Amino acid sequence: MHELSLCRALIEQLQQQAELHQFNRVKQLWLEAGPLAAVVPEAMTFAFEAASRGTLAQGARLHVVELPGRARCRACGIESAISQWYQACPKCGQYQLQVLSGEELRIRELEVE
Structure with missing residues (x-):
């Protein structure tokens, strides 16, 4: 499941953005994914929950917005x-x-504290 490694990288990006923009918690996250990115939304949601434990994104809600391919x-x-x-x-x-x-x-959008 490559979604887990994607989520770990996503958490690292969130950490960097938290330091840069001075927030301590992610409440919601909207992630855009095209069909060629080979991301299964349900697997991504499950992997995000696992990868975010003990991080600033623990308990955050992940919304995967599926984009069309052209x-x-x-x-x-x-x-x-x-x-x-x-x-x-x-x-x-x-x-x-x-x-x-x-x-x-x-990442399309973040809701943070």
Whole structure:
């Protein structure tokens, strides 16, 4: 489960931000995740709860906001929705999609004390 290592890195980022912006507790956290980031929201929530024990984020609520994926076909130029890597173009069937969005995994918002 790579979500646990992602959550540990997330907690480290929160620690750094707490020192920089002088807060001592995270109450809620909104995390944006695209479909190509390979994050399972339920697994991320479970891993966050485990990784945050004994930290400034213990008891914080994690909200995973799922973002859409988009790609442009290099062969025919059409833009389409994507949900996984190596999809065929829905118009021409070629596997020449250039990812435009969907790889994101970033903090959108924090509620802190």
